[in-house]
Amino acid sequence: MAAFKAILRVRSSRPAAVLVSLVLWMGCGTSVATAGILSAAQEQLLNSAATAFAQGDYRPAADALPELENTYMGPWVGYWSLQPRLNIMTQRQYQRYTLHYPGGVAHHLLRRQWLLELARRKDWPDFTQVYQDGSPPDLISLRCDAARDPLLRTSLVVAPFFLWSSAPANDQACNAMARVYLAQGQIKTSELWHRLQQMYEASAFSAALRFAPFLPPPQSGQLAQTVTAPATWISQQIQQYGTGNWPAGQAHLLVLALLRLAAIHPADAARFVQTLDALDAADKSLLLYNAAYHATLSFCSESGHWYAQAYAADPQFHPRPRLLAWMVRTALRDGDWNMVELATRQMGAVQRQQRQWQFWSAIAQLQLGQTQAAYTALAALESPWTYYGQLAMATLNRPLILKSGDPPAPIEVSATPVNNAPGRTAITLYHLGLYFDALAEWDQFLKGLNGPAEIEAAARTAFQHEAWLLGIHASSLIRGGKDWRQGYVLPYAQEISAAAAQTGLRRAFLAGLIRQESGFAFGIQSDVGAQGLMQVMPATARWLQTHVAGAATADLHSVDGNLTLGSHYLSLQQQHFGGSELLAAAAYNAGPGAPQRWLGRWTPPPGPWAGPIFTANIPFRQTRHYVQSVLTNTVVYAAILDRKPQTIWPEWRLGTNP
Known part of the structure; x- marks a missing residue:
């Protein structure tokens, strides 16, 4: 986990408008919210500490902690000051942290990582103390470490073999x-x-x-x-x-x-x-x-x-x-x-x-030939929000329709209680570029809400503060969905439209792929180095800059440049595979050689089922899920952007789309 956290790096400064609105949100309403306001100097210390932490450096966070330890970001600054040096950390340092911050997401992460480190050291006395001081960890590796701890072994509640065979x-x-x-x-x-x-x-x-x-x-x-x-x-x-x-x-x-x-x-x-x-x-x-x-x-x-x-x-x-x-x-x-x-x-x-x-x-x-039973099962599955729900609609010859009378989702800063620390912290972490930590805090925030109405309000608040990935995640928890635009926002709409027009892609397809790639978090970086909205690899960017005239001057780390590079690469894949968005999405995720290799070993017979059956047989689970999600997103965005019913079958064809 620590390695994954370190590669989620901020790629540009926080937008000024977002900073201002975030401060206003924190500052309105109650004394609790007012206590969360950071001064300009504290903001600068926080940014420096977060940037250094993402690069594995604890010292700016340690230096900033005296100024920030009693703010709403104190638990995270304290975490940043300790986590990069776990291998030399002491039990006393850990105890000082937990005394000051006895709960929360940052505390939970540090406790779990410290337990793993203590088990690696075979420091069983300290491991026992930390393990017993809190709820049992949910990580099976730590339960196994506890089972081999001489001081905890007698309290093992399951048979060793059962624990082992479950791992x-x-x-x-x-x-x-x-x-x-x-x-x-x-x-x-x-x-x-x-x-x-x-x-x-x-x-x-x-x-x-x-x-x-x-x-x-x-x-x-x-x-x-x-x-x-x-x-x-x-x-x-x-x-x-x-x-x-x-x-x-x-x-x-x-x-x-x-x-x-x-x-x-x-x-x-x-x-x-x-x-x-x-x-x-x-x-x-x-x-x-x-x-x-x-x-x-x-x-x-x-x-x-x-x-x-x-x-x-x-x-x-x-x-x-x-x-x-x-x-x-x-x-x-x-x-x-x-x-x-x-x-x-x-x-x-x-x-x-x-x-x-x-x-x-x-x-x-x-x-x-069991027609009635089949139709009953398909009717129970149909849904515009899931891959198999859309396939069920297609099988039943039902188009996906966006009601023209649906009002836009209202955006209100006051929709979410301003004194909720996890929500405020999550949005701050998001704009610091620490997306994994932001999602962890956001999950804790959402768990404390009561029902779909409050989750919808939380999503709107995230969108108001341009924390797109958080808002999309909140919307995904609302079953059924009342407003099409609730979870299918489209930031950077003009830039996406321009990139689509330049490369011959459909706007809906490009938007659907970006939603799956990054959730519109423009500073995100993957564990293998893919960057930005379209998660473009630096090597791919260099190839495009030297081989595609329209991408020659594109900057991988800017919104426009990342869209230019990613859309050109996606367009090349779609052209190579005869216009198929399905195969282009598979190539974008797994590399162009993968779908070519699969088609060389087995080519589905023509017909409407070719695409879904091919997708079901993609050997890589991650790519299989990716293609299904991109195509599902594409149909929804097409309904929103085209404002007309969408016939679902063409999305899953392996040949040229009509």
Whole structure:
């Protein structure tokens, strides 16, 4: 988290109009709000401290703290003065901070990071004190650290194996905790085999190998071979034991070796599974599901066949949600609507209630002639605000309509109580360029509000102070949405229109992509260095400046320049992919080579479902969600900007849009 915070840097000074309105907002109404006013000198100290903190320097914050510690920004300035030097911080410094600031978001972040640092140092006395002085942390790594703390171990409320098996396979703290309990004999060998299987399914092979010493001697020396040369190891074992009646330990290793083989050579794994009687029905089903999963990520045509074999091997086996999700996607590629239904029926209640699986189940029903049930399910899903809600509307031939009589959302500075410290602090952090911290404070603020009306007022206040990302986030919490413009504001409208006109993009598409990229936070920077409204990489900007005449003088760090660079790059992608906004969005997020590679491995048949099925099968989860969000935004912005009903289907075509 600390690394992520450090790369959210301010890219230009705060607009003067915003500063003035922010001060007026803080200063009106009550004595509590008046106490929050900062003098010009304090404002300068705050800006210097925040800028230095974003660059990993604590000293300006430490110097400014005497002047700012009793202001509404005091907790954050104190945090900035300590967090960059966690590795040399002392328990006494932490205690002084918590004595002065016993609660709040900054305190919560510092406590969590200090606990992680104390666990790294194995300073268990101080760890115990901090851990017990407050509510239990929600981070599973810290719960595992507490479980290996000699002073807290006796108060462990869950079994060590349960805690370990609930953690991500590569979680270092939980794996370290497990080694302590394995050495003490408090995690059984049977539980270790189960956890190793989880690790192999998650492709956490390096982490798994560190547990080889805890296996019985015949297997501990062979575990590495199941990772480095699984096919060779399996063949050697077949020569020794045949195809059935393997010793129990070797049979466990066989499952692990086949899971590893499924990740690198799914076809070889599937062939071994069909010939080995040493595997029971559940193991065969597990392995075939995993082979199919890895095969489908590379668009292998056999993956659907292996999914069918996996179900046939043991219809009672319960695959992990990830395997069933890709079973549905594979079936969509193959046009196997019976398999779509089969996969969704196997899902647990929580997964089955997700909108995407409800939608595809309804489409399967429609394709299989269960028309009434399908229409009922689609009607329950339709919504202008979600990807699958819009797809449901399209399937039902219902356009997305913006009512012409909808009044604009009123903007009132007094809409939000001015004495609410988290809201005031969040907007200040936003204009300091510390967007992650601003969102954390904003969430705390929103949790204290009562119902949609107060959340709408908070969103309007954020928009009034040009904290666009905060207002959009607040609006996303309002189910249904009464005003189209509430969550779909369009700052920089003239600049976006000019960039769209210059590059041939639709305004709605450009706005929809910017909303997803940055939430219109023009100073934001990603963890890989992408910058500004359109999150343009510096290397991409340099290429555009030297290869595209219209971008030659564009400044990456200005609003106009960032829009010029990003829109030119987006336009190039759309032209390359035949005018498809869907493929252009995928290329903008994952690079132009990715959608080209996916289309080379599998091309959907023509028709209205090509785009949605292609999008569902994007192998990268982040890109899949990104494309869906951009297209959903685009339809809404088109309704707002064009002020006419929108036909939804064209947005998801893979060819040229009409």
